Amino acid sequence: MNAPKPAVILIRPQLSENIGTTCRAMLNCGLTELRLVQPRENWLSDKAIAASSGAEELLKQAKLFDSTKDAIADLQRIYATTGRNRFMVKPVVTPKRAAEEMRIHAANGLACGVLFGPERTGLENDDVSLAETVITVPLNPDYCSLNLAQGVLIIAYEWYQAGDPAEPVAMTKGAAPPASKKDLNGFFDHLERELDECGFFRVDEKRPGMMRNIRNMFERADLTLQEVRTLHGMVHELVTYRHRKTETAKE
Numbered sequence: 634m635n636a637p638k639p640a641v642i643l644i645r646p647q648l649s650e651n652i653g654t655t656c657r658a659m660l661n662c663g664l665t666e667l668r669l670v671q672p673r674e675n676w677l678s679d680k681a682i683a684a685s686s687g688a689e690e691l692l693k694q695a696k697l698f699d700s701t702k703d704a705i706a707d708l709q710r711i712y713a714t715t716g717r718n719r720f721m722v723k724p725v726v727t728p729k730r731a732a733e734e735m736r737i738h739a740a741n742g743l744a745c746g747v748l749f750g751p752e753r754t755g756l757e758n759d760d761v762s763l764a765e766t767v768i769t770v771p772l773n774p775d776y777c778s779l780n781l782a783q784g785v786l787i788i789a790y791e792w793y794q795a796g797d798p799a800e801p802v803a804m805t806k807g808a809a810p811p812a813s814k815k816d817l818n819g820f821f822d823h824l825e826r827e828l829d830e831c832g833f834f835r836v837d838e839k840r841p842g843m844m845r846n847i848r849n850m851f852e853r854a855d856l857t858l859q860e861v862r863t864l865h866g867m868v869h870e871l872v873t874y875r876h877r878k879t880e881t882a883k884e
Contacts, residue, residue, distance in 0.1 A: 636739035639712075640666040640746040641785055641796050642704050644760055649674040651682030654782035663787035667695040668704045668746070672816055691753075700758050701748070706815035710738045712747040712773060713764035715756055715785055716777055721849050725767045732791035734766070743811060752781050757830035762845040765813070765852045809859035816861045821848055823865060827872050 634734045641659055646652050646669065653676075656667060698704035705711050712731050726734070735745045741863060748764060750756030761767065770779065770787055779787075825844060834840045856864075 636736075637742070637744045638664055638666065639735050640668050640738070640744070641789070642670065642701070642746050642748050643672070643781070644670045644701055644704075644748060644756060645673065645751045646749075646781065647673045647675075649676055649678040649681035650684040651752060652676045652695075653681035653686075653688075653692065654780075655785045656685045656688040656695075658782045658786035659789055660688040660691060660744045661786065661864075662793035664789050664792065665691060665694075667691055668698060669695050670698045670704050670821040670862060672697075702818050705746050705748075705763060706813060706818070707744065708814050709743045709811045710735070710766075711748065711814065712745070712765040712766050712768050713748045713756055713761045713786070714750070714768045715761060716769060716779075717755075719758055719761050719767070721758075721761065721767075721769065721845065723761075723765070723767050723849060723853070725769055727793075728770055728788045728791040731766065731768045731788065732795040735792060736795045738787070746862045747786060749781060758845060759841070762852075763818075764846050766856075781832055809857035812856045812858045812861045816858055817851065817856065820861050820864055821851070827868055829846055830872075840868055 641655065641664060643652065643655065647656075649672070652669070652672065654666075659665065659667065675681070676692055681692055685692055685697070696704075712735070731747075738745050739867055747768070748756055748760055750760065768788060770777070770784070772779075821844075828834060834843065853862075854860075
């Protein structure tokens with residue numbers, strides 16, 4: 634069985650040579666799918682190819698995306714890497730634990746991806762909110778700085794070492810497949826529009842944090858496609874009822 638391998642997703646990488654060394658780290662551990670979101674420099678530059686040290690095929694096959702949402706749309710399980718507390722309600726795991734989980738997801742046919750942020754600042758909170766789980770590397774608390782390729786290599790190495798689980802863990806979900814990130818983001822956009830329309834966001838500066846919290850609640854629910862469709866229908870009916878009630882009050 635050829636279980637899907639996790640995609641490595643670099644969000645707004647700054648230096649082309651760091652993309653090259655990332656490809657080298659990936660290929661060391663058998664990962665072959667690189668996705669790039671708004672890279673600052675040309676990932677096929679001479680510097681990137683030289684830094685890849687023979688892994689230039691991964692550079693050539695890299696997929697380019699305009700946004701993080703687009704880059705993860707076809708995936709079903711997303712991990713976000715960060716070294717600091719984002720004050721979000723999410724599971725936080727080590728690379729070893731994440732690798733074990735991703736192996737189980739892969740054995741069940743679920744496509745996974747791991748998000749890595751820009752070299753200088755790391756992932757933004759809005760990117761982290763798109764993931765179900767956060768990966769943090771336990772290192773010397775007095776000095777825990779990693780470069781991009783080092784971070785990728787640690788997680789890729791744990792994936793490689795984890796091997797295939799003896800027995801995949803399954804959850805009974807009937808005939809409905811797990812919702813893709815595209816399905817979930819479509820629901821979040823629908824919900825945000827209607828919450829905006831009904832005046833739920835009363836304080837503009839609190840809006841981003843409130844939406845991240847709402848997203849995190851639903852991300853943890855491990856929704857199926859049918860459940861997402863049901864949620865769409867619930868929001869639609871609530872809006873329809875509100876409009877009907879308003880029209881009746883005017884008569």
